[in-house]
Amino acid sequence: xEQKNNTLLFYTLLYFVFLYLPVLFLPLFSFNDSDYMSxxxxxxxxxxxxEMWEKTNLHKALWASIKVGxxxxxxxxxxxxxxxxxxxxYKFRGESVSYGAIMMPFLIPEIILAVSxxxxxxxxxxxxxxxxxxxxxxxxxxxxAMLILIARIEGFDFSLEEASRDxxxxxxxxxxxxxLPLYLxxxxxxxxxxxxISFDEFILAFFLTGSDATLPMxxxxxxxxxxxxxxxxxxxxxxxxxxTLIVLLAFWLRNIGQGKxxxxxGIKIHE
Amino acid sequence: MxxxxxxxxxxxxxxxxxxxxxxxxxxxxxxxxxxxxxMLSFSFFTQxxxxxxxxxxxxxxxxxxxxxxxxxxxLIKSLKISFLVTLITLLTAYPVCYYIAxxxxxxxxxxxxxxxxxxxxxxxxxxxxxxxxxxTKGVINSSLINAGLLSEPLTFLMYSETAVIITLTHxxxxxxxxxxxxxxxxxxxxxxxxxxxxxxxxxxxxxxxTFPLSLPGxxxxxxxxxxxxxxxxVTPALLxxxxxxxxxxxxQAYFGKINNIPLGAASATIMLITVATVTMIVSYTTKKxxxxxx
Numbered sequence: 207x208e209q210k211n212n213t214l215l216f217y218t219l220l221y222f223v224f225l226y227l228p229v230l231f232l233p234l235f236s237f238n239d240s241d242y243m244s245x246x247x248x249x250x251x252x253x254x255x256x257e258m259w260e261k262t263n264l265h266k267a268l269w270a271s272i273k274v275g276x277x278x279x280x281x282x283x284x285x286x287x288x289x290x291x292x293x294x295x296y297k298f299r300g301e302s303v304s305y306g307a308i309m310m311p312f313l314i315p316e317i318i319l320a321v322s323x324x325x326x327x328x329x330x331x332x333x334x335x336x337x338x339x340x341x342x343x344x345x346x347x348x349x350x351a352m353l354i355l356i357a358r359i360e361g362f363d364f365s366l367e368e369a370s371r372d373x374x375x376x377x378x379x380x381x382x383x384x385x386l387p388l389y390l391x392x393x394x395x396x397x398x399x400x401x402x403i404s405f406d407e408f409i410l411a412f413f414l415t416g417s418d419a420t421l422p423m424x425x426x427x428x429x430x431x432x433x434x435x436x437x438x439x440x441x442x443x444x445x446x447x448x449x450t451l452i453v454l455l456a457f458w459l460r461n462i463g464q465g466k467x468x469x470x471x472g473i474k475i476h477e
Numbered sequence: 478m479x480x481x482x483x484x485x486x487x488x489x490x491x492x493x494x495x496x497x498x499x500x501x502x503x504x505x506x507x508x509x510x511x512x513x514x515x516m517l518s519f520s521f522f523t524q525x526x527x528x529x530x531x532x533x534x535x536x537x538x539x540x541x542x543x544x545x546x547x548x549x550x551x552l553i554k555s556l557k558i559s560f561l562v563t564l565i566t567l568l569t570a571y572p573v574c575y576y577i578a579x580x581x582x583x584x585x586x587x588x589x590x591x592x593x594x595x596x597x598x599x600x601x602x603x604x605x606x607x608x609x610x611x612x613t614k615g616v617i618n619s620s621l622i623n624a625g626l627l628s629e630p631l632t633f634l635m636y637s638e639t640a641v642i643i644t645l646t647h648x649x650x651x652x653x654x655x656x657x658x659x660x661x662x663x664x665x666x667x668x669x670x671x672x673x674x675x676x677x678x679x680x681x682x683x684x685x686x687t688f689p690l691s692l693p694g695x696x697x698x699x700x701x702x703x704x705x706x707x708x709x710x711v712t713p714a715l716l717x718x719x720x721x722x723x724x725x726x727x728x729q730a731y732f733g734k735i736n737n738i739p740l741g742a743a744s745a746t747i748m749l750i751t752v753a754t755v756t757m758i759v760s761y762t763t764k765k766x767x768x769x770x771x
Binding site for chain 1: 490491493494495497498500501502504505508509511512513515516519569570572573575576577579580586590591592594595597598599600601602603605606607609610616647650700701704705707708709710711715725728729732738741742745748749752
């Protein structure tokens with residue numbers, strides 16, 4: 207361990223300001239009594255929140271985002287759970303190739319995934335809407351979910367499962383009574399974080415929604431009009447508070463029953 | 478027959494592993510591999526009219542791409558912006574990770590959670606918040622004018638390459654912070670102490686020991702930031718104006734209002750090939766570098 211270094215500490219704190227300050231302007235201006243987002247602040251108001259509450263299109267978009275997010279997080283977490291188990295439990299040929307393939311959607315520029323799905327969806331003669339968006343989100347969330355679950359499952363004592371099998375429990379019973387309770391914090395963390403990723407995702411939704419807007423698409427539509435911005439700020443502030451709470455909950459869950467959390471945040475460098 | 482299959486299943490780890498991987502692999506094949514192949518084949522077709530596509534094979538779209546100065550310029554600009562963003566993000570994030578890995582003694586996890594928390598809030602909102610800051614009537618300009626330091630707003634802040642670079646540097650910081658921290662945290666501090674005891678200066682220790690050992694994190698960060706930012710759409714669309722436009726914005730236009738799907742597909746393919754080439758160069762150089770060190 208190094209001794210004290212105040213210059214570096216100061217720099218680090220400055221970096222925190224750089225990270226947090228921009229995001230905090232949204233809630234700040236959401237209470238400002240003006241259409242323009244500039245200093246000095248002209249007065250306190252909660253009017254933008256009332257205005258937000260009254261937009262019916264927003265309710266529709268919110269509901270669409272929740273539907274897409276729930277389906278995408280449940281399906282991608284399920285798929286990722288099996289994959290994560292395979293990678294942490296077995297040594298097999300083609301392991302790193304398979305790992306690379308499953309991680310690909312995380313590495314390829316998202317716009318390429320989006321236009322590829324767009325092309326195939328239209329070629330098949332289907333209509334754009336929430337279904338292709340959900341499929342795109344499942345593809346995009348699975349690598350994230352797998353990273354989170356691998357971090358949880360790795361170091362898991364597989365002899366517990368073997369013992370359960372030896373004692374006469376079948377595969378399903380073993381999974382249900384032994385593995386699941388131990389994986390559960392990781393599974394819930396994966397569900398929550400996948401939901402947030404889907405809830406905030408813009409590019410895939412932008413290409414694939416057609417006329418059924420998700421919440422980010424709704425905000426995108428409103429951002430062009432200056433007089434509609436204040437209620438987008440209010441909405442943004444609510445979303446920031448809500449996602450922060452969910453993410454904190456997910457982090458807390460991830461750390462339950464784990465001594466030292468290596469990567470900690472769901473991203474792990476694969477060696 | 479069934480019995481034989483069961484036996485094979487019980488015996489072979491590979492069979493069991495691939496059974497469990499199959500949902501994920503099928504997902505990748507159906508939603509990524511096949512769609513991308515189809516997109517690739519579309520890049521060899523021709524858009525005849527607004528709805529009609531001629532399906533005879535031609536490489537004309539690729540020739541079109543390189544004959545249109547705009548597209549080539551945008552590709553180069555996308556690469557340049559991503560390169561600068563990657564470089565700036567690495568340089569600014571490295572000291573922070575160094576501090577947390579080697580100076581912070583208690584509650585490291587808390588520091589890390591706090592560092593990454595802003596990145597879980599919506600990407601769109603984070604980009605939008607920079608619009609509030611950099612805009613002509615935004616936070617910076619209105620504060621400076623109020624303070625009497627400026628009479629006219631600074632126009633270069635908004636709708637420019639600078640705006641795109643600043644915003645992307647902020648938006649992708651977490652993707653540098655995590656891999657850098659993980660690789661620095663792994664370094665055995667006694668190596669650094671030993672080198673210092675042997676009389677190397679702090680700077681020498683850093684260049685000969687700490688930095689080479691943190692290379693895996695540096696490479697991870699480079700790839701994880703460079704690849705997605707080449708294809709970023711939101712930031713240039715919201716903050717780039719004409720000066721900060723990137724290739725993605727044109728790809729979107731070809732699939733949208735211009736409606737030239739084959740040329741859009743060719744542009745996307747060229748983007749993908751460029752990204753893949755950069756990835757290979759970076760990984761190859763690292764391999765050589767690590768070999769020389771060890």
